[in-house]
Amino acid sequence: EDQVTQSPEALRLQEGESSSLNCSYTVSGLRGLFWYRQDPGKGPEFLFTLYSAGEEKEKERLKATLTKKESFLHITAPKPEDSATYLCAVHYKAAGNKLTFGGGTRVLVKP
Amino acid sequence: EPEVTQTPSHQVTQMGQEVILRCVPISNHLYFYWYRQILGQKVEFLVSFYNNEISEKSEIFDDQFSVERPDGSNFTLKIRSTKLEDSAMYFCASTDEGRASPLHFGNGTRLTVT
Numbered sequence: 001e002d003q004v005t006q007s008p009e010a011l012r013l014q015e016g017e018s019s020s021l022n023c024s025y026t027v028s029g030l031r032g033l034f035w036y037r038q039d040p041g042k043g044p045e046f047l048f049t050l051y052s053a054g055e056e057k058e059k060e061r062l063k064a065t066l067t068k069k070e071s072f073l074h075i076t077a078p079k080p081e082d083s084a085t086y087l088c089a090v091h092y093k094a095a096g097n098k099l100t101f102g103g104g105t106r107v108l109v110k111p
Numbered sequence: 112e113p114e115v116t117q118t119p120s121h122q123v124t125q126m127g128q129e130v131i132l133r134c135v136p137i138s139n140h141l142y143f144y145w146y147r148q149i150l151g152q153k154v155e156f157l158v159s160f161y162n163n164e165i166s167e168k169s170e171i172f173d174d175q176f177s178v179e180r181p182d183g184s185n186f187t188l189k190i191r192s193t194k195l196e197d198s199a200m201y202f203c204a205s206t207d208e209g210r211a212s213p214l215h216f217g218n219g220t221r222l223t224v225t
Contacts, residue, residue, distance in 0.1 A: 032211035043202050043216035045212045096167045098156040099214060
């Protein structure tokens with residue numbers, strides 16, 4: 001049973017067309033939810049950590065929010081350089097000290 | 112900004128051979144990890160290492176796998192007898208605190224087993 005599910009799997013946007021990515025989780029005892037960006041052939045690059053429902057974090061055109069069941073990554077007025085796979089991962093009480101990743105959302109921003 | 116470095120970037124090996132993947136974590140970090148990503152699949156946890164011992168391992172991390180911190184800077188993953196299904200990107204990660212602190216990943220080693 002998937003514990004972290006990301007949707008959509010892929011997203012094609014025009015430059016400037018804002019959108020949101022979803023990460024839903026079914027774990028209990030959430031200790032942290034992490035967003036990463038991954039470029040082809042590279043390792044995940046840390047973006048945000050969210051620890052509790054209602055929390056929001058922002059960085060440039062990206063804004064992450066968290067509820068008790070899901071997180072959203074909002075991309076405002078994206079640029080082609082925002083094209084990447086965005087990964088969501090959770091750390092929760094029963095999981096020891098490991099992260100559990102979702103499958104990612106591949107974002108392509110066309111000029 | 113300090114980063115996690117991994118070598119080699121690409122390793123090709125024959126089935127049954129031993130491989131060692133190398134990582135230099137960020138210098139003041141204390142917790143070290145290996146994850147892997149099979150092409151088209153999720154990033155999955157292999158093992159965590161703290162205070163010179165394995166703190167947790169997944170069911171993937173069987174007797175064919177081992178980790179070592181041979182000195183104060185390197186962290187290695189050894190696969191004793193590689194199988195075709197070991198082909199994947201292997202990522203090293205580190206963090207300065209324990210639970211719920213962000214992991215910093217290297218750019219990975221692409222392992223191809225033929």
